[in-house]
Amino acid sequence: MFEFIFLAVVIGIGGTALLDLWALLLKTTLGLPTPSWHLVGRWFAGMRNGRFVYRNGIADAAPVASELKIGWAMHYLVGIVFAAIVLLVWGVQWAHFPTFLPALVVGLVTVGAGWFILQPGMGVGVACSKAPNPTVARLQNVIGHVVFAIGMYGTALLVG
Numbered sequence: 001m002f003e004f005i006f007l008a009v010v011i012g013i014g015g016t017a018l019l020d021l022w023a024l025l026l027k028t029t030l031g032l033p034t035p036s037w038h039l040v041g042r043w044f045a046g047m048r049n050g051r052f053v054y055r056n057g058i059a060d061a062a063p064v065a066s067e068l069k070i071g072w073a074m075h076y077l078v079g080i081v082f083a084a085i086v087l088l089v090w091g092v093q094w095a096h097f098p099t100f101l102p103a104l105v106v107g108l109v110t111v112g113a114g115w116f117i118l119q120p121g122m123g124v125g126v127a128c129s130k131a132p133n134p135t136v137a138r139l140q141n142v143i144g145h146v147v148f149a150i151g152m153y154g155t156a157l158l159v160g
Contacts, residue, residue, distance in 0.1 A: 007095045007159065008087055012080030014155025015103075015148045019079070022147040032140075038063075041071030043122050057123035082110050083152055098156035100149070107149030111141050 026032040043054070045064040054061055064070070086094060090102045115127040115138075124130050128137035 008084035011152050011155045012083030015151035016076050016079030018151025019148045037071030038068040041067035044074045053121050054123040095156045096160040100153045103149040103153040107145040111145045
């Protein structure tokens with residue numbers, strides 16, 4: 001059990017860190033904005049009070065103490081949970097002899113968590129349907145999750 005938890009934490013952090021580096025690269029090279037982790041933190045913090053959906057957008061909700069810290073923590077916690085899914089489905093042995101396909105499958109399937117849970121909850125609509133340019137936002141989501149998968153796979157190669 002300790003090995004499972006250790007590998008999920010390390011692989012999840014590795015995948016999430018690569019995703020964050022990707023976001024910085026996009027900001028530096030293309031001027032794209034980085035994710036608003038304080039708003040994600042505000043959304044997660046609202047769950048304590050039973051608030052899961054912000055139809056007018058999370059940005060209109062009142063700020064919450066430590067929302068940026070909450071957002072970053074949840075971002076990495078979700079990455080760890082997604083890595084744990086890889087290990088649950090393919091077994092801990094995957095981390096010792098990793099192949100890219102399991103990481104890619106989980107990376108792509110988990111795009112749905114953003115499209116059908118996070119984004120509607122934050123008021124951006126299903127699959128960013130209310131975003132200024134939904135097609136670009138969706139493409140960024142898919143590419144980001146592929147980068148996360150590459151990060152999980154690469155981390156497994158390093159620690160396995």
